[in-house]
Amino acid sequence: MYLSRLRLQNFRNFDEQTLEFPPGGVAVIGDNGQGKTNLLEAIYYLEIFRSFRGAPDEQLVRFGEEFFRVEGRMRAADGTEREVAAAFERRRRKKKVTVGGAEPERLGDAIGGVGAVIFSPSDVEIVAGSPAGRRRFLDIVLSLAVPGYLAAVQRFRQVLFQRNALLRQGMQAALVAAWNEGLVSWGSRVVAARARWAAEVADSFAEHYARVSGGPRGVLAYDPSCTGWEGTADEPVEAIAEAFRRELERVAERETRRGMTLVGPHRDDLRFEMEREGAPPLDLRTYGSGGQQRTAAVALRMVEAETIRAVRGRDTVILLDDVFAELDPGRSLRIIEWIDGQEGGQVILTSPKPSDVEIHGGALPRWSMRDGRLAPL
Numbered sequence: 001m002y003l004s005r006l007r008l009q010n011f012r013n014f015d016e017q018t019l020e021f022p023p024g025g026v027a028v029i030g031d032n033g034q035g036k037t038n039l040l041e042a043i044y045y046l047e048i049f050r051s052f053r054g055a056p057d058e059q060l061v062r063f064g065e066e067f068f069r070v071e072g073r074m075r076a077a078d079g080t081e082r083e084v085a086a087a088f089e090r091r092r093r094k095k096k097v098t099v100g101g102a103e104p105e106r107l108g109d110a111i112g113g114v115g116a117v118i119f120s121p122s123d124v125e126i127v128a129g130s131p132a133g134r135r136r137f138l139d140i141v142l143s144l145a146v147p148g149y150l151a152a153v154q155r156f157r158q159v160l161f162q163r164n165a166l167l168r169q170g171m172q173a174a175l176v177a178a179w180n181e182g183l184v185s186w187g188s189r190v191v192a193a194r195a196r197w198a199a200e201v202a203d204s205f206a207e208h209y210a211r212v213s214g215g216p217r218g219v220l221a222y223d224p225s226c227t228g229w230e231g232t233a234d235e236p237v238e239a240i241a242e243a244f245r246r247e248l249e250r251v252a253e254r255e256t257r258r259g260m261t262l263v264g265p266h267r268d269d270l271r272f273e274m275e276r277e278g279a280p281p282l283d284l285r286t287y288g289s290g291g292q293q294r295t296a297a298v299a300l301r302m303v304e305a306e307t308i309r310a311v312r313g314r315d316t317v318i319l320l321d322d323v324f325a326e327l328d329p330g331r332s333l334r335i336i337e338w339i340d341g342q343e344g345g346q347v348i349l350t351s352p353k354p355s356d357v358e359i360h361g362g363a364l365p366r367w368s369m370r371d372g373r374l375a376p377l
């Protein structure tokens with residue numbers, strides 16, 4: 001499947017525009033502030049129905065307008081087509097999503113319809129930023145890849161919210177503990193999915209990191225807040241649940257004192273490291289150089305692309321937002337090699353510099369972006 005057509009209406013700095021994309025993709029060249037990232041944000045909006053930049057929907061409505069609408073048409077090799085559309089009305093704060101013209105029962109049923117992965121300069125924040133950003137990454141990927149994950153994480157958050165409210169109000173331990181089973185039941189499913197995914201992609205991440213950097217292997221590891229279980233990929237959910245129960249008991253007193261839930265997936269983290277000879281691995285989150293952190297972020301998106309392709313059983317739409325900025329020429333070249341090796345996938349790339357777009361031997365059609373208007377170059 002590839003994105004064959006995109007219709008934009010009042011999204012960010014776009015007024016009204018319909019674009020026809022070739023199966024292989026395009027390279028979008030434009031100066032700073034012209035709308036390149038906005039275009040990729042619009043496409044990825046059809047994947048997760050929110051901004052990949054974390055912007056609230058109100059901010060996506062073109063200044064002075066009341067609504068935005070994005071429509072995408074996905075086309076398969078056999079000619080079958082499917083429409084995905086999303087619209088948001090500012091005044092009523094109402095979002096409407098349709099797939100093939102019909103509204104899905106839950107938004108979660110409609111996510112992942114494009115099969116897109118976005119590489120962006122802000123990805124470095126996943127590596128270098130707070131654990132919350134790394135958990136957000138996990139939640140998005142696993143919601144797209146694991147059936148039932150989104151529901152589990154949403155239910156977990158609801159229970160956590162209630163439980164924290166009781167703890168904050170200084171409620172009796174027995175009242176707080178009434179929420180433990182819900183917390184454990186949903187939380188252990190979240191933990192199990194995160195552990196399994198991290199174990200599945202660990203090797204691939206290590207290799208991508210090594211190949212892009214032209215040096216040592218990287219390490220991607222899951223650091224669950226709730227320990228006391230094996231921590232292996234095929235740990236049954238029930239074993240995790242039991243460990244979670246034990247941990248909650250252990251910290252119960254401290255939770256009363258601190259007024260919040262102290263163990264659970266809301267305190268998990270992902271670790272990014274680089275192997276070193278004769279020394280312990282280097283923690284890239286704190287000690288990585290800008291380029292090393294960026295490389296880890298790129299390797300992470302590469303394993304995400306593999307995950308999406310594996311679960312969806314089809315090609316991915318790879319969105320590259322100015323990814324070569326700040327990378328040395330060797331690294332840029334090896335990323336290009338990886339992209340070129342993605343058979344059949346569509347690539348939509350943006351850059352302020354025409355020299356950056358040597359993907360597919362420079363064969364991607366070039367479009368210019370100026371003030372929210374796209375035109376062939």
Ligand SMILES: Nc1ncnc2c1ncn2[C@@H]1O[C@H](COP(=O)(O)OP(=O)(O)OP(=O)(O)O)[C@@H](O)[C@H]1O
Nearest residue numbers: 012013032033034035036037038059060061062063
């Ligand atoms: N809701 C909105 N309505 C109208 N314009 C907007 C809105 N939100 C952002 N913009 C404008 O969009 C432009 C930024 O677009 P974008 O982030 O896509 O730039 P870019 O081409 O990616 O630039 P860079 O190369 O610097 O990353 C800015 O000029 C900004 O003012």
Ligand SMILES: [Mg+2]
Nearest residue numbers: 036037321322
């Ligand atoms: Mg940009």
